[in-house]
Amino acid sequence: MKTRLLSPGIITLVLTFAAGIWLIIAPAALNTQPRGAHWTHATINVVVVGGVLIAASLIGIALHIGLGLRALIQAAELEASEADSSAATA
């Protein structure tokens, strides 16, 4: 029985990444930040939280895929060594 490389949960991290991008562009897109003026508290908050969302989701996605690939490699190596040992004993 094999395991899946990607958990379905990774889709939620991808959507969260998209939400982070939206938060960063939202002040400009919704015109809640006056052009040329200093950033308001609302803009600073939204951009920082958007950055946190992007960073967390990217780290989660990268670690999930990276560690999944490593597990696949280990499983393939294990199978190869078991095949070698069984061929040697035969």
Add this chain to the structure above:
Amino acid sequence: MARRRPVAIGRHLWGIAASLVTGLAGAWLMVAPFAIGYQNGGSWTDATKNDFWTGLAVVILSVIGIVLFSLSVVGELRVAGVLKPRQQPVPPMPAWAGQPAAAAPQPAMPAAGSLYHDELERTMALLATTLAAELAERRQARASSNSQQPVTTQTGGQQA
């Protein structure tokens, strides 16, 4: 003796951790207009509406993510034999049992999403097998070059 298959739940735990962080960020986004004070009573401004609804969506996504990653952890533990496999209920005998093969219903085609997922899985498994073979070749080559080096270089020189 066969080596035991390693339990790889770390990647799912990282997914849970990332979902937790994003859930906290989403919750903060929902309360920030009132906590920071850029929503001063009255009807909600555009910034407040955007923050609240985006924060709510992020919180819901993170809860779903935590549930899905947790289910993946459970599945991984089942595959590794740490948890007992789920008992499959025995289906009742279908009405067409015992009839000719033509009368039996044909199995339904798998959904397009599952086909795509299986294709992706197969590609990633192929990639992993190739990487593992390349790693094994490199290790073999390194081991053979080490064994061919003279003793003086092994003791005095730097190790490869």
